[in-house]
Amino acid sequence: MEDRKLLQIKDLKISFAYGQNRIQVVREIDLDVYQGEIVGILGESGSGKTVSSTAILGLVSDGDGRIDGGEIRFKDQDLLKLPERALESIRGKEIAYIFQDPVASLNPYRKVGKQIQEAVKVHGIKVEKEEILKTMEEIGLADAKLIYDMYPFQLSGGQCQRLNIAMAVICKPKLMIADEPTSAIDASLRRKVLNIFRGINEKYGTAIMIITHDFDVARFLCHRVVIMYGGLVMEEGEVRDVLEKPMHPYTVELLKCVNSLNVGESSLYSLEGVPPNPYELKNECPFFERCKQRMDQCNQGIPPMVNGENNRRVRCIQAVSN
């Protein structure tokens, strides 16, 4: 199993400077992506999904961010120890990233077609304009020829999002990280995009790490899912196991929310209380305050990960007794 790991994140810790203080927003992330698999990252808004995945590309330390510890192994190298030059040759070519904010990640002053062409060329990949147009059409940009010569401000949110997707898909990377790639497009395009993801996964063996709030997307596309809360991984396992038999109380609550909308309850189920503020993270389970099944021990230290059958992992002391 070990040698099938394409990406291995170990004990990753990331903090940001706020005035005089540093605040840890990613507290300890362990996460593996196996070759050729599709992993979904779900969880609370602000739990560190984007920050930890941009760390893979070395994009955290640009601002006030700092990686305080851990390891990110890609194939056989630790990305955190690589010089910028070496990282650059990995970015885009071996690991492609589709950013959460599709408009901000495009250069506003350049026509989008040129941008795609240049981005791909930087990675030493030769691609004909025809292929770019074909990919654009495949993901539902019907007027590909026209859009090719337009600027980002002339395009809608969903069109920009799909340009990011096209750029990533064309590179045929080993690993594609997609941060909320379908949040701005309609249901029929969503299906198209997901089918394309599935296609490159099957055809080229591209492993995919997809960050999404959409449980339908996870169910449709992913082999495995990881649930995050408060800068920690709370639960992970095969998609069916986790969505059908959630073990962590947070996952249980999340699925109640999903179900509430699915069945159309007039007042939607939502969790009581607020997520922990990174300013005041305590040495306890981050879900403690909101947990309906909490016990006395739950606020005595961060609960350890418990390994279960079928690659299941749960960060909850209740899981041991269950």
Place this chain on the structure above:
Amino acid sequence: MREALLQVENLSKHYVVKKNLISPKILIKAVDNISFDIDHGETLGLIGESGSGKTTTGELILRLIHADTGRVFFQGENVLQMDEKNMRRKRKDIQIIFQQAQETLDPKVTIGEIIAAPLRIYSIVPATEIEAEVDRLLNMVGLTGKDKNKYTYQLSGGQKQRIGIARAIASRPKLVICDEPVSALDVSVQGQILNLLIDLKKELSLTYLFISHDLKVVQHICDRIAVMFKGRIVEMGDKEQIMLNPRNDYTKQLIEAML
């Protein structure tokens, strides 16, 4: 009797794009002669293909961009012909939650300031109470007063979106144009925000134009639904009719594609 808060008549916005200096001009009909009403206290859902003109429609109503033709009546007055002074006053009543939260929040200003600005500009509360009102608004969207001193670049995608929502409801508007307000939120916050929007609608008798790709969300919050395709409204009706008995081919395709 039905009483329309907003009436949109024959609204159009076309763009001319040239691929380069010598190529012929190409006409993009972003919004192509659309008409619809929204009643007081009603929520109209606007769904449709990506690039079909939904955001443009919202921006035209707010006059963030100029319409080519058409009329937009808000409480009986045509906002497209209003002078700047009256329009500024109207902006208090018509607010928008932007699709691109990041692009529309000033990165140099703290979150507290972003939300305090409309309170100050429209004198919503006395100066001494602004601080407390900002806290209250932050709590409503599931954030806390402690987040006030942060800048938007320090926030996650969903947190930024919630700042956009707090800012939009700060001036206690009558009509809120919600452009994908919950697409960046996790399911628990999403439920919380949808409940909040529904409560606010009752409390402040708000009216929404609700743009979204999420058909489940639209079905939950909207009374009526309009479907856009290539700049036009191709179908409009009660949500039951649209969801259960769609007539237009594109609408059918959308509903069938639900996962």
